[in-house]
Amino acid sequence: MNSLARSLLFWHMSVTSLYSTGKIGCNAQLTKKVSGVLKGDVTITCKYAESIQATTLPPKATREISIVRLAEQHNLQWLHYKHDHKDAQVIIDTSIVHRCPTPSRYSNSMGSLHTAQLHIRGLLVSDAGFYFCVTVNSKLQREPDASQLVIKAVSISETWFLTSPMEANKPTILLLNVIGFYPNKIEVDWQLAKKQLQGNPVLLANPHCDGTFNATSMIAFVPQADDHDKTVTCHITHESAKVSMTLRLQVLYAPLPLTVQPQEDFAKMEGDLLELRCISKSNPVAKMSWILNGKVLLAKTTTHLRIRVVNVSLSDQGNYSCSAENSLGTRTSSVAVNVIGLQPGATDEQTWLAAGISIGVVLLLIIVTSVAAYAFVRKRRLAGRQAEEPVYVAPSQPTADVYETLNVADSQKPSTQKVHDAIYANTEQIGKL
Template identity: 25%
Template structure:
């Protein structure tokens, strides 16, 4: 036999409902932080109409809390305290119906997320409805703050920015504001904690991000809005880039730069300016005076070849907020004039002759050097010998010898030729035929003298 206690389960009901304890409540509720939510609820319990115990006490407890030691989050029992974190925010609705357990939650917080159960006490009837519980989910607000500009942002002019949040907490909880961004790096941090921001934009602030953050006090909830700044400013950071023809590389030049360039070199000058709104770029020769003639209205200036007068160029960038100029001086290097065919031929011939002379000098130097080496190896006593012919020749101017021996008593005056008579010239030639070097036969014969024929003429 099936026990009687299990029959209600087989019938699809519950023991709680079978005994008269019924609870009707939405089991899952979601609410955004700072906002409120109303949770309808009704209950029933068995009691005897013959006994009157007064109004029942009802409670909402958090899951896991002890019903005897822990404080409830809401109750109508004046003798019980509620949790400090829910006091004034979780309310029970009182009406003529005694079986109303509806819960009104104001200024929901992220910490309120959790599971709650209901309990009733009346006389000796005390019961906790644990079969049905309330699952409360508190999420971050989906609303974001807005950033308003009272006027357009212009470089150098102070302006006010306002961070506004339309969200209003049910409990009157206040918000804290803060600003962040690269444009605020030079500002006092104490001035960044307000819904109104006063700052002076700079050219470098254009295109940077600015963020306003709103935080709920007493809760880990942050809402923020990020915008990109649009700052108007006059042209600045003006520069000229040089690009040679058929060369893709650019060379950046600073203000009033000078450059050495060939007079036949074709090049391009590219002017680059940083401004907002974009600047109108123009090119001038020398400084752009009031009556100067504009040579180009584009950022690129084509220079196919530089003449004598085209050596300095100025780029001007201008927008409604101002203008800026930068100049470039080009120093022209002139190539020498081209030579005619005749001059080129003459120069070529002169070069060939110079080369030939150099070769002859080298040959002559080698011969002289060789002769000096041979003379250094020549034996002593034969200084006048021709190493090739073996002949020494000389000439003398002297008086002929008589057939007999000279008269020892004759005076020099007698020997002198008559006045005005030319002396006879005598020449001699010595020939050493077949001269050979011979070794001495013994120690005593240390030298050998040979004679050769002497012919006079």
């Protein structure tokens, strides 16, 4: 006996032994709870249970029954229902021979002599439910055991914001789209700069053709100028995952009140340095200009504009206006500058010369006054000293010693005429000045 024949005999004896001592049935027995993912593949196994008892049959009959039952296993029906098995629908009938079978997502195979397997490709939401198998023309005697197929949650595949240009102080709507998730229960929370965004968000979930869902969350609010460049965050909560999306706001607004430095009117001396600054805040960036008495001095698209006037003159005084303009509006701020001029025809050298002469005259007056006071005090002191000193009387025939004494005394006396002449000369000099 060759090996092939030996294998067939062993297989036949195994079948005979199995079905002559066990149960051969028509109802499916629950094997397990099966989970699948949308668009994925899954296999469901069905095991035969309830049958007739065939242990008392002779060996020949046993072999015939075994072959018949084996043939019945190849003539199966797979049924699917959502809630009640009475409404089950046949999705596979192996007793029907298809010469040119059409492509199907369902296929059947034999796991062993007492089991069958259902293969489902490209799972859809509609595939969820309960599955069981029966042999063809069998009658169910009781509630069939079935394998439950559960579709797992599908994670979000894509999220994106839909925004339009926002203008300050005008109502706008923010939209968030969430694509490809299952089941349809989802939550979206809106926050602006980590604070709850004021408004009443609306959430709409719509089914997609592949069984997943798309959702749109929207919220209306009125942006302000200071909301520009702030971050809006959406926290998305779903059974499959938690996702956070951020959006940086782009808010258009007209120029805000300008900052001019110095802020108040002021004066400058002729020849000084004049410097003015102007700061603007807007979106888009404004075109800034410095204007003096209707004449544009400097213009530039910027946020900070400065002008400098070296050696300022009387022609530079007037009303300086700073203007900022963009597509949404214009803002203007002004400051008045007064220039104090020098005397006509006077130069810096002449000014310093005049100041020097004035200081010289004052010093001379101080000196003259001091000299006169000193002379007066000295005269009084000498007059008192003469009254106290002895009087020398010259003899009729004075000696040389006497003359010397008189000469000394005369030399110590101040000359009143000389003092008078000095004071008079100083007074004339002061008058000439």
